[in-house]
Structure formats: structure tokens, C-alpha cells
Amino acid sequence: MTLQTIDDRPEQRSEPKQDVFIIGGGPAGLTAAYELLKRSDAHRPHVFEGSDMVGGIARTETSNGYRFDIGGHRFFTKVPEVEAMWHEVMGDDFITVPRLSRIYYRGKFFSYPLKIFNALENIGPYESVRILASYLKWQVRPHKVEDTFEQWVMNRFGGRLYMHFFRSYTEKVWGIPPSNIRADWAAQRIKNLSLLKAVWNSISGANDTTSLIEEFQYPRLGPGQMWEKTRDIVNETGGKVEMRSIVTGLRREGMRITQVETTDTADGSTAQHDARNGEVINSMALRDLIHAFDPPPPDAVLEAAGRLAYRDFLIVTLVLDTPDPFPDNWIYVHAPEVKVGRIQNFRAWSRDLLPDEDTASIGMEYFCQEGDGLWTMSDEELRDLAGRELEQLGLATQDHVIGAAIIRQPKAYPVYDAHYQEALEVISDWLSKLENFQTVGRNGLHRYNNQDHSMLSAMYAARNLLGASHDVWNVNVERSYHEEFELRKEAS
Template sequence: MQDGQTPTPDRTAPNGAGATAVNAHGDAAASGTEIDATGHHEGVGGQRGVAGGGNGFGTATATRGGTRVGGRTVIMGAGPAGLCPAYVLSKAGVPTVVLEKAPFVGGLARTIKRQTEHGEFKFDIGGHRWFTKNDALNDLFREVVADELLWVNRISRIYFDGKYVDYPLKIGNALQAIGPVTAARAMADYGRIRVQHRLRPEPILSMKDAYVDQYGPTLYKLFFERYSEKVWGLPCDEVSGDWVSQRTKGMSIMTAVKDAVVPSKGKVVSLIDEFMYPRDGFGRFSERMADGVTGLGNEIRLNTGVERVHREGNRVTALTVSTEHGQERVEGDNFISSIPLTLLAQIVEPAAPAAVLDAAKSLTYRNVITVNLMLKKRQVTNDTWLYVHDRNILFGRFHEPKNWSAAMVPGEDYTSLVIEYFCSFGDQIWGMSEEELVERSIKHLVEDMGFIARDEVIGGFTIRAPRSYPVYTMGYENAVQLVKDYVAEMENLQIVGRYGTFRYNNTDHSIETGLLAAKNILGEQHDLDQVNADQEYHEIKRVREPVGSATA
């Protein structure tokens, strides 16, 4: 590991109330394990915490806007967005039960362990770094992860045509990498676009419109088109511009130049260069929240899939769940759903109107398969992520867990790579076997990129994560709105998270919706739709001096 890349223990982590005893979780995953966000997961029975609902905690006292304040709360899904409200409500003494279809907590944000004769390797489902502009969420993360927290330097680059460029794009560095002639063309056509848009403003509809508006046609083609098409599996003019505005709002060549020349109002805090990470993998965040929930006497029921949502008038009265012992009815006062919005709409009884069901079925997701390679080698690169744009290389990006935390590999002579393939049901990549994907990854890394030697590979396996990216196809927002309006009729049901809201939320925004849902149950009033609706680039925060503790 290089200097400046060594993760350091947290400088300020307090001893939080949630820092309960830590158990070992996340057993070795079977090869080719499938983590299905819609919960199509088979497994053995499992249960955390005490059984039953009436556990002596606070009882319902009042109703506010359909929510029974302090009433028994039933949460669907034990990813971060479901566990966060469970954790907050448990601390407030509210009886809560979490129902999780999989045999583990953490959802997409979990960490998998793999035992080998060399020792234990750990893998996130694609590296998960913690970053947020919200101090309350940072405090929660620190409280939960407590003494396991590390600070990690971030060095991410784009690999294209055998060259490297910093990511997120730094204009000077990008122009240098493409050479003076292309750089001059890039700046000239960016200028032309700016003038054109000023004289004849055009609505930004597609992802292509949004990138061209921010960076001009040349830089778009070089640095955004190829990678975006790998991720989404669609031409950029068929993907809504919403994704770009959500992710890179306020970023453009213009703002980069302005920020360099004109002093901005308030200090700019970059969340790009350093991030927080739990020492033993991102999944520890969920596991520790789960420990907090069960330690406070509430219940997390694994292998318990929600199959039906029973509605009477404008209230949800109960759920039917499927367990290893058969079907069961689970009743509650308040309900929070982090299961896919598309699934939720289809399992309500009596059934939703046909238009709502059609809208739910029209929404699609993109899948991810990770190839996890274990290596007898000290380090492959010093990158946090390497984004691979070349079309002849089938995967989209990889990260090296050891660069995030030394505890992710058995010792200093070992490293590993998590290689991400973006795909859809029925396409070439999804149809490849584990063996083919591992071999294909090794071939690219050895022959096309020269990063590793074949005899350094100890082994490899895949994890399939279906439906991991909600796809913003053109016009998707009308379908989402129709489904959300229907769900909103059920006044004691709140939707949270990434799938839960069909919104491209990272963990911070996912748990923010969960946190606000919990606060609503505690008697406050928050509009969950306002989460992740910022007008500013989500990795930049402008604050008045002094700078907050968020980025230290």
C-alpha cells in the first residue's frame, strides 16, 4: 500500500449508544450466490432477537396523519433503509419487528466473507464508501460503527484506451490526458454549446443532453458515453437526464473554472478525497444496527419474505409473510417498506387498479454481478475504484478492498479485487456461468490490462445482485408517480430506501428516508419525498466557516 493510502482509525468516533456487542455475521457465501433485492432468496431459518410484539415497550398514544405515534411498527426489508428506522425506534422504546426475506441483514450493502486455506477474505457487493453532506447522518454512522471506523483516502481513476484520468473529472487533468488538439476541440465545442443554449435554451431530457450541457460533446463522448452505456445497457439518449441531475447537479466545466477563479460564497468542502469505512467491510454498519435493535429487545426475522399487504380502507392492517414454517400473518399499527416499490404495489390486497399494476410492471432494474478474485500479491493498483471505459473489456469497474481496509484480506502478502459487471436478465453477461465470468475477468486483467499474472490468482467466485440499479428510462417518472400516489393512499405505510422509493439513492439517502420515517412515528412531521432533492452536486458542500466536522 502506498503512502497516503493507508486507512487510519477514526479520529473522532464517540462511544455511541448503538455500540452494542459485536457478533460475527456474514458467513462464507456459496459460489455464485444470488442476492435478490426483490427477495427471491432461498435459505435456512434464522431469527435475531426476541419473539413476539408485545414486549413491554411504549404503546400507541395518538394518531398523526395516519401514523400511530409510538405504535407497533412493522418494517419490510433489513437493508440499511429498513434497519435505520428499526434502530432509531428501538432506542426510543417503540416495539418494532423487521421482516427480511434473505438469511442475512444488509441487503446490497452487506459484506461477504470467504474462508480459504490462506485465511479470510471479505468483499462488499461492489465497494461501498460512506459519504454524506448531512451531519445528523454522519453522527448516526459514527455512533453505529463506533470503534470500527476508518478514514480512507480516495484515489479513483478512469481507465480509457490504456490511459488514466482522475475521477471525478478534473478538467485540467482530463484535457492533459487527451492531448492539445482534442483538448482545443473539447473547449471550442463546449463554448459553442454554451452560446447555443443561451440563445436557444432547450429542455434537458436525456442523460446525453445533461452531460453535453455540462461538459460539451467531445468530453461527453470521451468520458461519459461509453461508461454510462455499460452501466445502463442503453444509449444515453434513452436514459432520463434525472440521473445526471441527481448525481452531478451543479458540476460543469463552467463551475470548475468559476470555482478556481472567483472565490465562492462559503467554503467548499469536498467529500471526494476522503471517506469513512468500517474496518471489516461496509456490511458492519447494517450488522451493528441489527445488533442495536435486537440488543434493545426488538426483533429481526430472517428468511421471512413479505408476500401480501392487507389493506382496509386507507390503512394497512397486516402482512402475510412466508417462513420456513409456512405462512403467517403479522399485524401492526405502522408499516415501513424498503422492499421494491414495484413489488409492493403488486402484492396489496385488494389489488391495485390495473393502471397502477401496469405502471409498476413497466419499471425496470439493472443487475450487477461481482467477480471476487483472491490474489497472492501485495497490491494491484493504489486506486479506490478504477472505472474501465474500454468497450472490449466487459466489466465496468473494480475496487481493491485492501486499499480500503487492511482487514479485508488475510495478510499483507495478499490482496483481492471486486470486479463489477452491469447486465440485464437475458443478456450475454447475465447468461455467463461463474466459471466463464471468473476466467473472463482474469483474461482482461492479465492480457488486456497487464495488472496481474495468472499464477497470482488463488481463486474467484461471483455474487449476483439482480435489480440493483433502478433504471430511469425516458418517462419513468410518470409511472413512479402513479405508483407512489397509490401507495400514499395507505396512510400508515411509509416507503423508504433505494428500491423502496425507486430512486437512485446511496446509503446516506436510503437511511435518511428511514430516519425520517422513524421520526414521523415518534410524532414529528417530515416529507420523505424531499430526500435527495438537492440542487447542488452531492459530493460538494458549501458551508460557512468554520468547516463542520463531517469531513474533518
């Protein structure tokens, strides 16, 4: 498939095309290139990707014929243009997958989304009454200020439910107490869910909460298939995706980028790309981006970049010599006695991810920091840890493990700590003054966006080059949350 088959593009012009240098070959960077080629014949996108695979954290890795995701990537959106691009690129390779996910806590499995009778049976009548009483208490006397994740959740679910189902898992994911995480992360990720709404959804079957949808679409060979196909389309229709080419310098004169320097990660050679008459779209992490400028930004901007924090991630994919030990797409592990945070069953996403029907491919996901004890474990130690924890949770015995693949992913999640908002304002204010530059995507905006909102920010950046005036920084900012927060401040 090429862009010509999905879009009635105008005839090619004879004028020279404007170069658009795109930093990063993940969902945001490749979407920007695709959108430009679809909408314009006057721009030539040139994507620089530092690794040998496209897709970023949405890539699909392969080991001995087993394909696996770097964390689960559902394809579900309420953004029409994103939905359209998925189908344009994937065609018949999109499959519909029923969602099945559970929470493991206190030795029991809780359905997620909430199934009221399952939850009552698991937690018991006494504790259920205490949860309800706690919820009512926080409805009568809520936190007047919602600055933190902890305050936001307690106001909607009560302190008791927060203690059971939010605190331990949040600490495992982020490595810091929920009282140190900003409320806007909860507003963005949990959105419009509350205890009463969750109970009503479980009784009525209704569900309009994005994070709890019951089925989703998925590329037959994993999410990386989407971005491999997009890369091929870009290369075939006038753009270029250059692999193993990391951006190491951005020269500027005043507030205009004049040159993009790239380094070949294979041989260390460098190349200079003239950007004086071009445009730059970035999706690399802001902390790294700021330090790539020459001359550097003001000290205040450099200092702000240094305050941006990230959470790293690794996955141990175990191959078992037995069919799937559980039917779920994934299981959230709230149990503090194990280090694993989430467990994927890749056949439940797509049967085509596995080459052998008599085996299982199980992804054990660990949230960590680059350089800490988990990150620096050897591959053999991680395989042993993952196998032991799989057995400890009662899902499969360690002696069924016949293979493993380990992937370490730095800067997987931008952290919404107490410092990020102020630092981001300083950085975004300076970047907005650059004449030929935009930044998009999860790490390019330091926002924990889902894939669809990262793509939308890139679409907006591409359209801005064609005369639009979209504010990419406000993609996926929850208006309802901010309006509510303002009302609370006024009331107090």
C-alpha cells in the same frame, strides 16, 4: 453498544407498544428501526429480511477469510443525523480512507477527479482544443430543454467531452443510450459539477462537489459491519430483526393494511402478522411491493409498477497470489472492448478486509440484466472472463488468479428511463392514500439515492410515526436543478 448508552431515553411505559413492521434489512429498514428505538419507547420495530445477511447492497460478503463490498460504499455525508448514527454505531471501528480513483480510457489512466496536466497529457493538445471549442459552443447554444442525461451533460461539459467520458460508460452501466435516461439522474448524481468548475478544482485544490471528495470514512471490516452492528443493537434494545423472512403478502381493508404475511425462505412456511393497529415501513422494490397487496391496487397502479425497470449487477472477486496490482480504491473502465465496468481494490479500502498481506482481492464489477448472457454464465466462466479482462487491461496476469467469489445482485439500481417518472407518480399517489404505510430507501422510492439519503428517508418515516410530517419522497431531490429547469422552460 446499546441505544441506552448513546441516548437518554425516557423510562419505559406500561402501555402496550405499537408494532411497526419494517420490510427489508438494508440501510433504510435498519435505520428506521434504530431511529424508532432511539426516539420512542412506545413502538416495537419488527424487521423482515428475506436473505441471511443484513445490509442489502451495502452488505459485506465473505469468502475464505476475504471480505468484500458489493460495489464501493463510501461513508461521506452532509446530513448531520446520518453522520451521528454512523459514529454511534461504529465507534472506533470507523477508519478514514484517502480516495484514489482513476478512469481507464483508450489504454490510458486519467486521474479522477480531474488533474488538468494529467488529462492534457493523456488526451493530447489537439483533442484538448477540440474539447474546449465544443464546450464553448454548447455554452453559447445549449439544449433549450434538459429532459435527458445526454442534454444535461452536454450543456455543462460540451459534446466532445460527453462523447469521451460520459456516453460509453453510461451505456455500459445502464444498458440503454444516455438519450433514454432522464436528466434528473444526472442532476442527482453529478450535481453541481461543470467543466470550468472541474478545471478550477484541479488547479486550486478546492472541491465542494460531493461525488469528488478526497477522503471518506469506512467501517474497518466493510460496510456490512455497520449494518451487522445495527441489527445487533435493534435486537438488544426491544426490536427484532427476523432473517430469511420475506414479505409475500400485504392484506388490506380499504386503505389500511391489516395483515403482513411472511414466508420462511428456508422451509417455505408462512406466518401472519396482525397490522390492524400497527404501522408498516417498506424498503422493498416498488414493483414487487405493488404485487404483494391483497386485494390488489387499481389496474392503473399495477400497470405503472410493471413499467418500473431495474439494472442488475454482479461482482467477480478475484484473489491474486501477489500484492495489490494497483493502488486505487477503484477504477472506472470506460473501454468498450471489455465488459467490466468498475474494478475495486479492497485492500485500498481497508487492510482488514484481507487475511493475507501477500495476496490481493480485486472486485470486477459487471452491470447486466437478470437472465442475460453475463448473468447466466457459470461461476467458472465468470472467473475466466474476469481474469482475462484484468490481464487485457494490463493490471495483472491471469495466471496470478488463485481464487474467486461471484455474487449476483438483482435490482441493484432503479432505472431513470423515459417511463419511470410518470409511473412513479401513479404509484406514489396511490400509496400516499394508505393510512398506516410509508415507503423509504433506494428501491422503496425507486430513486438512485446514496446510502445517506436512503437512511435519511427512513429517519423521516420513523419521526412521522412520532408526529412529524416529513415528505420522504423529496429526500435528495435537487432544488437547484428543478429551479434551473423551470427557468429554462420559461425562457424558451
